[in-house]
Amino acid sequence: MIDLRSRRPWESDEAAMFRTALRRFLEDEAVPREETWRAQHFVDRAFWRKAGDIGALLPSVPEDYGGSGGDFAFEAIVGEELGYCGLTSFQQIIHGTIVAHYLLAYATPAQKAVWLPKMATGEWIGAIGMTEPGAGSDLKALRTTARRDGDSYVINGSKIFITNGMQADLIIVACSTDPSRGAKGISLLVLETHGANGFSRGRNLKKIGMHGSDTAELFFEDVRVPAENLLGGIEGQGFAQMMGQLPQERLGVAVGAQAMSEHGVELTLAYTRERKVFGGSILDLQVPRHVLADCLREVRVSRAFMDDCIARHIRGALSAADASMAKLHTTEMQSRVLDACLQLHGGYGFMEEYPIARMYADTRVQRIYAGANEIMKEIIARTF
């Protein structure tokens, strides 16, 4: 049997040790709690703190800022191991792979020294609010404004579908500081939510999958943030900053999609080998064998491209188009593979107690967020 979890070409000895410790941690501390998180629709803060204790929250942030000091390989390992455990409640990707890296890239050294250590320990949970009711794919249409008033900005508007939004202590808010300038008027402001007057959270939105991950509406009514919380210090840089960070976000989604697809194949091989029909195993029948051969071929071929993308990203050489290709390809593959895997589970595949059912439902959104797959095609096509 082909080992889908063999050592990656981009994985150093240190990274491999991190993976082993993380796998044990997730099996002991996360897997038994996933059911509870799905029922309550959020992950307990106590778990965030435990994940901070083992260095899983900011794995690729320098140690000076409380992180684990690894490269993107460490980030990818977190995404892969969560995928292999079928865990979708705990959104480290937003907190560590995305928000922490905006701060690392654009905050002042003093701000990094305050914010990042709190995020590394799990004392603070991070979120990023770009999407609005009227602006998703077309981000430059966002209507949330930030008006300069003395040494503050005053934010007015709303955000929707914000992951970790119900609990977040720090939120990067995409605002327009100059609505007359479209994309060039967009700026990113960091909101510390504790005691922020005028800031409120709406519903924890009900979803068709990813039930343990909280997804919030956020409202801003004359919310003041200090002017120094403008990321990068100059107005109008927000759009370019988002474009700069989105490739890592998309690669992070692709990493999870790849691992979850591989895990789907592993689970289904085991299930069909065990399940008896007409006097033999399902896996003895040619049609299921060929379906699984196709699934295995898909994930194996995709793995080669993913390993190449991850290695290039570690070297700082991954293009926006290739990150979009990775996100597009792996999430489309994930939908195809998990659908086929669910089918091979028969009626049990439709029962939530079976991991394949949960993975199938959790998969659907992967083609929509972090930039819908149609937008990924636009980004790829810009290279023509």
Ligand SMILES: Cc1cc2nc3c(=O)[nH]c(=O)nc-3n(C[C@H](O)[C@H](O)[C@H](O)COP(=O)(O)OP(=O)(O)OC[C@H]3O[C@@H](n4cnc5c(N)ncnc54)[C@H](O)[C@@H]3O)c2cc1C
């Ligand atoms: C569970 C979940 C978590 C999320 N987490 C976050 C978060 O943490 N932070 C955040 O800011 N956002 C988050 N989002 C929002 C997500 O990024 C957006 O939903 C996504 O970008 C699509 O925007 P939209 O929903 O407004 O759809 P729309 O932009 O209205 O798109 C609708 C359809 O039209 C298509 N379309 C749009 N423009 C084009 C085009 N030019 N060419 C071809 N087709 C096009 C789209 O591909 C899509 O199929 C989350 C969403 C979900 C569901």
